[in-house]
Amino acid sequence: MPKNKGKGGKNRKRGKKEADEEGKRELMFKEDGQEYAQVTRMLGNARCEALCVDGTPRLCHIRGKMQNKVWVAAGDIVLVGLRDFQDDKADVILKYMADEARLLKAYLELPGTLSLNDGGAEDGGQEDSYVHFEDEDIDKI
Template identity: 45%
Template structure:
């Protein structure tokens, strides 16, 4: 009896919540620090938290979700890295526009 192929479940795309900003990785600084350009127009130094360090590999040009620090708004923590298909869904759902991402990637 042949197995029925089950459609892969469509996961919910992580959207920026209150206090989070979509950013593009500009430069890797080393020691888990990177420079990101954010949709709100600011350039921040972001930190890759320990829970992501060896599990999620981040490169220049990747689109990430950053939670800016309350006490230093020019710094923040990376909370999520978007895959290409998730980025397409964000654009389809009009969370962010393709123009802004392309402009930030430069």
């Protein structure tokens, strides 16, 4: 049998999982040339369609630094950098985690009509999983 010449498996090549550092990062607010947006759908090839807070739908490109490390899904709140030469396109700079998005909403940076994708309801999500029938509805059946 040949000797193993490598220094580890695939998890070493991917890098360490440092979830505790990500939870402690500083909250970034938008600056000039940036806008908050909610991803409406993923298009593939590191692109997504996002609805910005100013009401403009934009085609966004996920930057290479984020592509394999940060997974962006539909409903996520992101910070996009606007382009000077193309108003209908933008670049995703940062993805906000669920608690950071709640903080942005509390600071009134995000509009109150925006629904946050928390990955699950706080009450366990059991409220919408069944249908209530009245006695009159059952008699009609």
